[in-house]
Amino acid sequence: MEISKTFDFKSAEQKWYQHWLDHKYFESTPDHREPYTVVIPPPNVTGILHMGHCLNNTIQDILVRRARMMGKNACWVPGTDHASIATEAKVVHMLRERGIQKSSLSREAFLEYAWEWKEKYGGIILQQLKKLGCSLDWNRTSFTMDPDYYQSVIHVFNDLYSKGYIYRGKRMINWDPRAKTALSDEEVIFKEVQGKLYFLQYQLADKEGNPLPLENGSITIATVRPETILGDAAIAVNPSDERFKHLIGTEAIVPLINRRIPIIGDDYVATDFGSGALKITPAHDMNDNQIGIKHGLAVYDILNEDGTMSADAQLYIGLDRFDARKQIVEELKSAGHVVKIDEYTHQVGFSERTDVVVEPRLSLQWWVDMKKISSPALNAVQDGEINFHPAKFKNLYRHWMENIKDWCISRQLWWGHQIPAWYDAEGRYIVAMNEDDAKQKFSAMYGIENPQLKQDEDCLDTWFSSWLWPFEVFKGISNPGNKDVAYYYPTNTLVTAPEIIFFWVARMVMAGYEYMGEKPFKDVYFTGIVRDLQGRKMSKQLGNSPDLLEMIDDIGADAVRFGILIASPAGNDLLWDKASNEQGRNFINKIWNALKLVQLWKERSKPNLSAEEMTLGSDWPHEWFDARLREVCTEADQLMEQFKLSEALKTLYTLVWDDFCSWYLEWIKPGFEKPMDEAHLNKAIGFFEILLERLHPYMPFVTEEMYHLLRDDQPVDLCVRQMDASFIARDADDAILKEAVLLKSAISTIRDARVKAQIKNKDAVSLFVAAKDRSVWLPIQELLCKQVNAKAFSFTDDAVADSIQLVIGGDKFYVKADQVLDTSIQRKELETELAYFQGFLESVEKKLSNEKFVSNAKQEVVDMERKKQADALNKIKMLKEGLANLG
RNA sequence: GGAACAUUAGCUCAGUUGGUUUAGAGCAUUACUUUGACAGAGUAGGGGUCACUGGUUCGAGUCCAGUAUGUUCCA
Structure with a gap:
């Protein structure tokens, strides 16, 4: 058969992916074999394939394809995450383009648009994964808002609530005073702002709490938001600060409103910032709130929903916060409280949606009491029931789990799982599976017939659904104990990014133990972050992420897979450069040329060569390569067991390039215009097939194509060929390996000597x-x-x-x-x-x-x-x- | 502010309990050779006081302490 000059990846990728799908190679159903299960970290339904996905999914595909070829029943489950924030933002954007305001829509109408958007644009990323060659079982595609999945999330909320693990509580949130809504941290954009730092003098109080004249001593604080002094509950100083130490335990007076507030000591206060004394406003600052809780301080909420001053502020009631700021500065100046005003550049949070300055504000939210469910999850990792790769993340995990904080699960959004709590007009509430259930429960609890109830407007944090992913993709909650979940759960390996170790990994472990009584996975492989050559994280904002599909189109999926993996040391970030794709392409070119050589031999092969036709008498090269192949495959297998994928690939790369191409093929190469011995050729083809088999998980397309070109009567496709375990199990022959080391060094040394002595290649020695x-x-x-052109030995x-x-x-x-x-x-x-x-x-x-x-x-x-x-x-x-x- | 991790050739990284030929690989680079599988191949070479300062030890890239720098996560 005529072989093209280079590998035509475009047609091969298209052809083989369809072929694999047609033969249902990726589909899995429970059977007698051992399962190998991987659930995809569900990408955002809004997502498009970027380098991080490329790395992550290439690794998963390698693990899954390898398991499939090693006799396991491999099942890789695809799916997407509804991603409430990102999706809602996309939908709002779409509506704006059509001239529709979200605020003008009912919840139902908005959700209709959202679903429309999801059906039309959502899940593009799953199609893109096919281009990369991912062997996912598409029949099992899941979505975190599928009807069953949705019900399971609601069920889990009810269940945890009834166990007393979910509660309502006040929390500081980011408040957008224009949209009158809470914002998630992701929706706050920090900008550097040139502002002013006001140094304000507070009078001290005497023992009875009466203000002392300023001449008798005062304490000066620094603030960028002077209007918030109306909400002050204390002044804090560092207990080690000699300047203020003696004041701890005494009181100061808030200017203008004459509120008596304590002076407290707290390590939090930085002695070298501002004046060294910090005003504490628990209702309007995240850190102050923490200190307030710690010291049991009063809370004065001085702002209304729309950013105007509230009655609690006592002054400027109804005035906008920025107007209040101007006025209070003037009043403080005239009352002699302003010591100085410095120019000051600092970070201020702005609303992504309305671009107004965000106010930290206290609000009622739903929480999960994490201490109640975290301990089995901590132990599982500590005891090695679940293994982290690399292990360094174990420490990080332990540290976080031991200091775990409660999880705020409510979000002021519509796209997501609506919180299953119903309220009456008086604010009494009930948690239930649905409205009827809620009414019934409410009547029973409060003795009210036919109550008028309204469901909570908010929806649940996206992670509150994705933490159920490893079992709910098999309907572990919606259809408990079914055949699939019994067979596939716990899953084998989770491949994910370290930045979501807490958001997702830890919570999946907790949910796994809580709902399945069993860990969700045995191994967790943390990939690195993909960076550009300057070390910057690849991101949409920076625009430094290459277009993956364009790249695949340009150089082929196999080269891209090789490129990203070879650059990816286990657990470290990787600085990715286009050059590593080229290394992949060169490697593909190298094996393609090896195929061309073998093909050439095929045409010139014949059995039982005569003495003159024979170039090589012994079987030694075959015996050596057989031993070498086993030695290196064992090594590569061990590296794979340790999740050192990149090194395993390097090992195979060297085996192919050096041992196979540079040594073995050269050793068995017939002399110029001499025929090839058929027995030798068949040996070589057999080895070549094993090499392709070993490379297949890393580079599926080119290997499948070459496998069929090598012999046109292959009994199975390479994709499902089973690796011969007994081949590897045999110990490599040490003696022959040593002989080869000697031979290689003799060849190199003599060739070197020939070059140094300027002996021409054609002159025999x-x-x-x-x-x-x-x-x-x-x-x-x-x-x-x-090999060294010697005529005598x-x-x-x-x-x-x-x-x-x-x-x-x-x-x-x-x-x-x-x-x-x-x-x-x-x-x-x-x-x-x-x-x-x-x-x-x-x-x-x-x-x-x-x-x-x-x-x-x-x-x-x-x-x-x-x-x-x-x-x-x-x-x-x-x-x-x-x-x-x-x- | 707290924590974790890292720092070895131009780049990306190996280096297992301290000793295995005065530090290894891949890529890149240079020179030479070759052009009958190879948008190349072969052979050789250059390139590192293993971040810094101390310490432990007969012996430290490896262990300990501190410093610096970087990255990430949490505040």
Whole structure:
């Protein structure tokens, strides 16, 4: 068959992915085999494929394809996350383009648009994963807002509530005073703002709490929001601060409203910022709120929903916060409280939606009491029931789990799972599965017939649904104990990014134990963050993320997979560069050319060659490659077990490029215009198939294509070919591996000597060996001569005149050419080498003459040093002889 | 502010309980050779006081302490 000059990835990718789908290779149903289950970290339904996905899903595909070829029932479940914030933003954007305001719509109408958007644009990313070659079981595609999934989320909320694990509580949130809504942290955009830092003087109070005149002492605080002093509950100083230490326990007076507030000590206060004294406003600052809780301070909420001053502020009631700021500064100035005003640049949060300054504000939210469900999840990782790769994340996980904070699960959004709580007009509420259930429960609890109830407007945090993912994709909650969940759960490996270890991984572990009584996965592989060459995280904002689909189109999915993986050390971030794709493409080109060579041989092959036709008599190269293949595959398997995917691929890369292409194929190559022995050829094809099989999980398309080109009657597709476990299990033959090491080094050394002595390639040389053990050279002498263009090989006991002397494997080698040798380069080489060994010998002898070393070090270490000494001495002797021999 | 992790050749990284030929690989780079599988291949070379400062030890890239820098997560 005619083979194209290069691999045509475009047609191959299209052809083989469809072929695999047609043959249902990716579909899994429970059977007698051991399952290997992976659930995809569901990408946002709004998402498009970027480099992070590429890395993450390439790794999963490698694991899944490998498991499939190793006799497991591999099941990789695809799906998407409804991503409430991101999706709602997209929908709002779409509506705006159509001239519709979200606020003008009812919840139902808005959700209709949202579903319309989801059906039309959602899940593009799943189609893109096909381009990458991902072997997902598409029949199992899940979505976190599928009807069953939705019900399961509601069920879990009810269940946790009834167990007392969910409660309502006040929390500081980001408030958008224009939209009159809470914002998630992700919706707050921080901008650097040139503002003013006001230094304000508070009078101190006497024992009765009456203000002392300013001349009798005062305390100065610094603030950028002077209007908030109306909400002050305390002044805090650092207890180690000599300037203020003595004031702790006394009181100060809030200017203008004359509120008495305590002066407290807290380590939180930075002594070198502002004046060193910090006003505490628990209702309007995140950190102040924490300090307020810690010290049991009063809370004065001075702002209304729309950002105007509230009655609690006492002054400027109904005035906008910024107007209030201007006025209060003037009043404070005239009352003599302003010490100075500095220019000050700081970060201010703005609403992504309305671009107004966000106010921190206290509000009622739903919470999960994490301490109640976290302990099995902590233990599972500590005890190695679940393994993290790399293990360093275990510490991070433990630290977080031991200091776990309650989880705020309500979000002021519509797209998502609506919180299943119903309220009456008086604010009494009930948690239930649905409205009827709620009415019934409410009547029973409060003794009210036919209550008028309204469901909570908010929806649940997206993670409150995705933490059920590993079992709910198998309907573990909506259809408990079904065949699928029993078979596939717990899953095997989760591949995800370390930044969501708390948001997602830890919570899945908790949910797994809470609802399945069992861990959700055995291993967690954390990928690195993909960065550009400047070390910046790849992101949409920076625009430094390459267009993945364009890249696949350009260079092929296999090259992209190779490129991202080879650059990806286990657990470290990777600096990705287009050049690694090129390395992938070059590698594909290399194996493609190996195929072309084998194809060429096929055309010239015949059985039972005559003596003249034969280039190579022995089977030695095949025996060696067989042993080498097993040795390297074992090594690669071990690396895979340790989740060192990148290194495993490097190992196979070297096996193919060096051992197979550079050595093995060269060794069995027939002489110019000579035929190929059919038996040799079949051996080579057999090895080639195993190499393709090993590479398939990493580069599925090119390997499948080549596998079929290698033999047109393949009994199965490579995608589902089963790796021969017994092949690997056999121990590699050590003797032949050692012979090969000797052969390779002999070839390299002699080739080097030929170059240095400027012997032309076509000029044959004669080899003489003064061997201590002649038998080691016998099996490899034929190949050695073939590879270095030697016409004769003989043993000798004496030095050979006018030759180049080399040392290979401890034996003296003489290379003799027919023409006069240029020995100048050779001489220089020998002298450099001699200097090296003399320096080396010196360092070894220094060590050995150190009595403390000889008496304290382990015997074997000392012996090793003695051996080094002896070897070096021997080497030096031979080098000197070599120099003498050059004349 | 707290915590975790990292720092080894131009780049990306290995380096297992401290000793295995005066630090290894891939990519990149340079020189030479070759052009009958190879948008190339072969051979060789250059390039590192293993971030810094101390300490433990006969011996430290490896262990300990501190410093610096970077990254991430949490505030």
